[in-house]
Structures are given as C-alpha cells and as structure tokens.
Amino acid sequence: MKILVVEDDLSIQQSISMGLRKFGYAVDAASDGERALQMVEIHEYDAIVLDWNLPKIDGIDVLRVIRKDKPDIKVLILSARSEVEDKIYGLDTGANDYMVKPFHFKELEARLRALLRRRFIQSDTRLSYGEIILDTALKTVYIQNTPIELTKKEYGILEYLMFNKDKIVSTEEIMEHLWDSSFDGFSNSLKVHINSLKKKLSIFLGEQEVIKNKRGFGYYIAEVPL
Known part of the structure; x- marks a missing residue:
C-alpha cells in the first residue's frame, strides 16, 4: 500500500516514514500543503497522514481539496490540537480518523491498517x-498453518x-501502490518479485497457479470473468 506523509516537522516526518517502510508500505513525504496537493494530483495513494498546521496551505484546506477531487483516499489527521472541537471539525471536514500528538507509532x-481495510471493504484482519x-496485522502469510517467509x-x-x-490489476496499478514515487517504472522489478513469490507458493501448493497473468491487462488472483 502507498502512503503519503504530510508533516513539516522533519524529525516526525522521517520517523513515521521509516516506521511505515519497515512494515512494507511504500511511502512518499511532503513538508507543506502545496507540495502535498501536487503529489496527490500526480500519484495514487491509498492513505494520507496529514498534519493540520502546515506551511503554504493549511492541512484542513488540503483536506478540502482532496475530498473534492479524490474522495476515496483515506485521510488520518495527525495534530497537536487536542480539543474535542478540533477533532470534530477535522472529522466533519472529511478526515477518516484523527490522532493527537504525541502519539505511539x-x-x-x-x-492506518483499519482505514485500508475499509478502503477495500474488508473488516477482518x-x-x-x-x-x-x-x-494484515502480523504481516504474515500461512499455507497449511505453516508461515511462509x-x-x-x-x-x-x-x-x-x-x-x-476477482479483479485484474494492471502492472502500472501495482507499481503505483507498492513502490514510492522514486521507483523506475521501466524496470522489471515487479516481474522478478512476482516470479519469486510464485516459486515460494509452489513449494506448498505444487502446480496450483495462484497468481495469474492476462497478457496486456495485468495480474489477478482467483477466477475472474475474462
């Protein structure tokens, strides 16, 4: 999943970004509201961690623009404003969640995991x-009750x-959601990772093909109308 962290305090921005990358997220970062809106216009994000008090364009104004142009993006406000009225205002403006600084990573x-499950209409972890x-909570995969590395x-x-x-996902969409914006879209990295993943799954599943490819369209799992 791809996350945009919008935070003008560089120490907090870097701490969140590094922590999320350790959990396997693709992470971009912006230090002001203007840059954040530019990145949202160019890239596809599954969720945004958004500070309220930002240079150039305030976080609430950034949220308003996002809700107007891309209403499906999940937005978590991260702010030092702890009054109940502030939380209500942020949520009423369109935030999906609100956390107060200081916070526990x-x-x-x-x-964020809870928001992303809602993004994909998935209630269970x-x-x-x-x-x-x-x-999705433990970031672990099991086959026949055996964990797979x-x-x-x-x-x-x-x-x-x-x-x-039950949906074909294009190569471009996968790369957009799983690699940060510095990734070279012309590399064959995705194909290499998918081939490696298939080999690891085949150790347990034999010739059963889990991840399939429709040439020219993308990858899918399970049966879909073709």
Missing part, C-alpha cells in the same frame, strides 16, 4: 484464498492482489 500503524491465509515486496504484492480478488 504502533497505534498510528494500526489505525485476515484474508484467505484456498489454503493461503494472509494476516516472504520479502516485504512479495508480501505487499500478495496482499494487494488478495485485497483485489
């Missing part, structure tokens, strides 16, 4: 397909495809 990540169980990118690909079961 594990709670932030858990709230676990996804399943046949004998494959994917736990996957890289962060392999896990991210499988998670995204399982969130989008």
Whole structure:
C-alpha cells in the first residue's frame, strides 16, 4: 500500500516514514500543503497522514481539496490540537480518523491498517484464498498453518492482489501502490518479485497457479470473468 506523509516537522516526518517502510508500505513525504496537493494530483495513494498546521496551505484546506477531487483516499489527521472541537471539525471536514500528538507509532500503524481495510471493504484482519491465509496485522502469510517467509515486496504484492480478488490489476496499478514515487517504472522489478513469490507458493501448493497473468491487462488472483 502507498502512503503519503504530510508533516513539516522533519524529525516526525522521517520517523513515521521509516516506521511505515519497515512494515512494507511504500511511502512518499511532503513538508507543506502545496507540495502535498501536487503529489496527490500526480500519484495514487491509498492513505494520507496529514498534519493540520502546515506551511503554504493549511492541512484542513488540503483536506478540502482532496475530498473534492479524490474522495476515496483515506485521510488520518495527525495534530497537536487536542480539543474535542478540533477533532470534530477535522472529522466533519472529511478526515477518516484523527490522532493527537504525541502519539505511539504502533497505534498510528494500526489505525492506518483499519482505514485500508475499509478502503477495500474488508473488516477482518485476515484474508484467505484456498489454503493461503494472509494476516494484515502480523504481516504474515500461512499455507497449511505453516508461515511462509516472504520479502516485504512479495508480501505487499500478495496482499494487494488478495485485497483485489476477482479483479485484474494492471502492472502500472501495482507499481503505483507498492513502490514510492522514486521507483523506475521501466524496470522489471515487479516481474522478478512476482516470479519469486510464485516459486515460494509452489513449494506448498505444487502446480496450483495462484497468481495469474492476462497478457496486456495485468495480474489477478482467483477466477475472474475474462
């Protein structure tokens, strides 16, 4: 999943970004509201962590523009404003969640996971397909009750495809949601990761093909109308 962190305090911005990357998220960052809106216009994000008090364009004004142009993006406001009236105002303006600084990173990540499940209309922390169980909270994949060792990118690909079961997902969409904006879109990195993922799954599933490709359209998991 791809997250945009909008925070003018660089120490907080870097701390959140590094923490989310350790959990396998693709992360971009912006230090002011103007840059944030530019990035939202160019890139596709699954969620945004948005500070209220930002240079150039205030966070609330950024939120208003996002809600007008891209209403499906999940937005979590992260602010030092702790009054109940501030929380209500932020939520009424269109935020999906609101956290007060100082905060605990594990709670932030858990709230983002909850928002992303809602983004994909998924209430449980676990996804399943046949004998494959994917736990989005533990970032772990099990087959026949045995944990499978996957890289962060392999896990991210499988998670995204399982969130989008019964849908063909284009190569461009996968890369847009799983790599940050500095990624070279012309590399064959995605194909390499998918081939590696398929090999690891085949150890347990044999010739059963879980991840399929429709040439010219993209990848999918499970049966979809073709």
